[in-house]
Amino acid sequence: MSWQEKLDHYMTGLEKRNPGEPEFRQAVYEVAASIFPFIEDKPIYHEAQIMERMAEPDRIITFRVCWEDDQGNIRVNRGWRVQNNNAIGPYKGGLRFHPTVTQSILKFLAFEQTFKNSLTGLPMGGGKGGSNFNPKGKSDNEVMRFCQSFMTELDHYIGADMDVPAGDIGVGAREIGYLFGQHKRLTKEFTGVLTGKGMEFGGSLIRVEATGYGAVYMMASMLECNGESLEGKTVCISGSGNVATYATEKINQLGGKVVTLSDSSGFIHDPEGIDAEKLAFVVDLKTVKRGRISAYADEYTSASFYAGERPWSIACDLAIPCATQNEINEKDAQNLLKNGCIGISEGSNMPTEQAAVDLFQQAKILFAPSKAANAGGVAVSGLEMSQNSARIAWKEDELQLMLKDIMQKIHDQCAEYGRESDTHVNYLKGANIGGFIKVADAMLAFGVL
16 A cells, blocks of 8 residues: 555544544644655554554543623633643643634644644643633633633643643733632642743743744744845734734844734735834734734824735735634635745744645745744743743743754754755655654654553
């Protein structure tokens, strides 16, 4: 049986076992399409059913979350924790609070997290969790009551050497504080069981910046490998949260020009570039005023706002999607390629649909998948775990160097396993294989578990 036939058989079985979970199947296929040709002449991985085991989470915990709103009404949400694989370390991955959260989305995120964490070189397994709770529009007291109820149930299944959650969409500093406080109340212990904590209680410097910075470092490394740099490049970015704004900051520092940002209402295009002053306006708008990105176009006459649209029709040299999954479809990819885009670095998780990925691969542009490009956030989370365990705190310049070094090593792994010719590196293949090997070999060492 050829590797393609084995892949088709594998995906048929996966679809039967996971009905109604398109995001999860998409994430697994993206990896499996690289791994099956790689292991074609390595029968031990087939005999041990490694890919089948990787795509079956160790466990999925589902629980009810009851809380009371400010009007005294009892509200009910659902909570999850997907513990995908702990072959190389404790489960590690964020918590997402958003009305679109489903088991399929959390399974895809936990599966991808397994490979992402492996690429960092740090001893972290893969997990993800969250709830269909929406913190937007809720008072601080409502969010606190929800977080306390959520942690009361989740706390049975996490620990500094077992499973270390972090923040994700809808889970920022406020939510992490409430979650950690409840954990401390329940356990009467002060351990590094959550990352993304405030500096006052065990957090790490540059954790907020790390994902956006890391995505830019990955892009810079790819360009350098091709004899180019970010200097003078025009960049389209989606999103306007931490990842997008810190990616914009780093691009500005490295001489590039960001011309778009977005939110769920649409995007702004500023051909003059979003400099430090304009970026500060965006950060204040989104974090303090909690306004919509359209206000940027009201403030700066150089900008235009496009309601209900994504920024991928704008001409650019580089694109860094930082909003959500599947935000670049086949038509968007065609527009980007037609308008001269030479590189993509995925700041958000799986932001590119499979048909769009295929177009980028066929065009042989620089394409860094999220498991490599946005690993900077979990890398610094891993460093926060180390600081908590050792009861130390590294300085910002030390952490900046560590982050840059980790991202360069991720790039080099991708280049090692993804080089297809003297002039082309398939970074998607390289990331998948590089992330796979460490986890797979650890699983083999443990026997049949």
